[in-house]
Amino acid sequence: MADKPTKGLADVVAASTALSDIDGKAGRLFYRGYDIHDLAGRATFEETAHLLQRGKLPNREELDAFGEELARGRELGALAAANIAEIAEKQKPMEALRSLVSLSAADDADRDSIAPDANLRKAARLTAQQPLLVAGYHAARTGGTPPEPNPELSIAGNFLLQVTGREPGTREVEIFDACLVLHADHTMNASTFAARVCAATLSDMHSAIVAAIGTLKGPLHGGANEQVMKTLESLSPDDVARSVREKLAAHEKIMGFGHRVYKTEDPRATHLRRMSRELAEASGDDTYYRMSKEMEEVVLEEKGLYPNVDFYAATVYHYLGIPTDLFTPVFSISRMAGWTAHVIEQHADNRLIRPDSEYIGERDQKWKPIEER
Numbered sequence: 498m499a500d501k502p503t504k505g506l507a508d509v510v511a512a513s514t515a516l517s518d519i520d521g522k523a524g525r526l527f528y529r530g531y532d533i534h535d536l537a538g539r540a541t542f543e544e545t546a547h548l549l550q551r552g553k554l555p556n557r558e559e560l561d562a563f564g565e566e567l568a569r570g571r572e573l574g575a576l577a578a579a580n581i582a583e584i585a586e587k588q589k590p591m592e593a594l595r596s597l598v599s600l601s602a603a604d605d606a607d608r609d610s611i612a613p614d615a616n617l618r619k620a621a622r623l624t625a626q627q628p629l630l631v632a633g634y635h636a637a638r639t640g641g642t643p644p645e646p647n648p649e650l651s652i653a654g655n656f657l658l659q660v661t662g663r664e665p666g667t668r669e670v671e672i673f674d675a676c677l678v679l680h681a682d683h684t685m686n687a688s689t690f691a692a693r694v695c696a697a698t699l700s701d702m703h704s705a706i707v708a709a710i711g712t713l714k715g716p717l718h719g720g721a722n723e724q725v726m727k728t729l730e731s732l733s734p735d736d737v738a739r740s741v742r743e744k745l746a747a748h749e750k751i752m753g754f755g756h757r758v759y760k761t762e763d764p765r766a767t768h769l770r771r772m773s774r775e776l777a778e779a780s781g782d783d784t785y786y787r788m789s790k791e792m793e794e795v796v797l798e799e800k801g802l803y804p805n806v807d808f809y810a811a812t813v814y815h816y817l818g819i820p821t822d823l824f825t826p827v828f829s830i831s832r833m834a835g836w837t838a839h840v841i842e843q844h845a846d847n848r849l850i851r852p853d854s855e856y857i858g859e860r861d862q863k864w865k866p867i868e869e870r
């Protein structure tokens with residue numbers, strides 16, 4: 498007979514990884530041994546993707562070569578391009594992204610291969626392609642085509658350009674780039690676990706990423722950033738504390754708070770709070786930032802819970818001019834660096850992931866023909 502399950506697999510160690518590490522008590526996060534506080538605002542997203550996917554921070558030559566590879570991957574794929582207008586009409590952003598990434602596999606020369614070199618090429622292509630899929634979707638639903646990517650701009654800069662339709666400021670690009678770095682990997686979070694379960698059947702990278710996107714979409718995971726913005730928009734600026742207390746008293750979950758692993762401040766929230774304040778002040782209207790601060794104080798006081806990565810990411814993206822329903826696709830753009838690296842890691846040292854379950858159903862049922870049921 499099987500043991501009792503640990504609900505939600507809390508504290509269960511499900512894989513070994515050299516990609517990221519969390520100290521939940523101290524509130525620390527590391528990518529391949531580098532403290533997130535050293536990477537955020539210093540390493541670019543491209544350097545971070547190289548670190549995760551290829552094992553080291555690139556030197557100048559390696560970064561240039563990686564940049565060229567990413568630039569070559571910056572295309573929708575014929576099947577995705579042919580279907581993007583209809584998808585934009587019928588599907589919400591995360592559904593659309595799930596469909597488009599799946600369709601894009603059809604035009605990937607390495608689609609079926611799980612060989613290490615094919616996986617590296619696909620990881621770079623998916624990282625470069627996903628921002629284009631999101632921007633292309635957004636343009637299609639608003640009846641246009643996005644501006645051509647600017648070869649001088651980074652992934653962060655081009656995404657802002659393509660989604661907002663205007664050349665982003667240097668500081669905006671720096672801030673958005675830091676957001677992508679902060680979201681790039683996070684040990685055995687739900688979407689990464691889903692990707693690894695899929696990859697462990699020796700399925701291909703695109704299939705694993707589609708599983709991850711579907712998992713990120715939920716409001717208990719990446720979908721929370723969009724919900725945070727909706728909560729802020731639903732509250733009256735001078736009634737935040739009372740409304741939040743009321744929600745908590747009614748046992749409502751406040752999106753953007755709490756974490757399975759962090760028992761103190763999420764180190765990513767420290768950066769995002771600062772960036773939210775900077776952008777709020779620069780915008781001349783800091784209402785949402787001030788409301789967020791007040792929510793944070795009330796939730797800490799009432800529940801002892803801290804903001805997670807999704808909380809201040811919401812206002813940062815809002816101040817950058819990103820539509821609210823693209824917040825979770827933006828999370829997906831960053832997490833692609835980590836997901837693909839986890840698929841590579843899983844394939845390199847694989848065993849099928851197949852846990853046990855505790856049976857809690859009926860036993861000794863007696864068969865009856867259909868007429869007697």
Ligand SMILES: CC(=O)SCCNC(=O)CCNC(=O)[C@H](O)C(C)(C)COP(=O)(O)OP(=O)(O)OC[C@H]1O[C@@H](n2cnc3c(N)ncnc32)[C@H](O)[C@@H]1OP(=O)(O)O
Nearest residue numbers: 716717718719721749750751752753754755756757805807
């Ligand atoms: C990128 C990310 O995925 S970060 C997380 C994004 N998700 C969110 O922000 C959604 C809101 N937060 C949550 O739902 C949870 O805190 C999670 C999903 C992040 C973690 O879940 P778990 O580790 O399973 O904790 P669980 O949901 O069991 O919560 C433990 C207790 O804290 C309470 N709690 C946890 N988070 C919150 C919250 N945001 N608001 C109010 N109460 C909360 C629960 O109601 C529960 O209380 P109880 O013991 O009285 O029933």
Ligand SMILES: O=C([O-])CC(=O)C(=O)O
Nearest residue numbers: 683685686687757805806
């Ligand atoms: O680790 C988790 O469970 C959720 C999270 O913060 C992330 O995926 O970034």
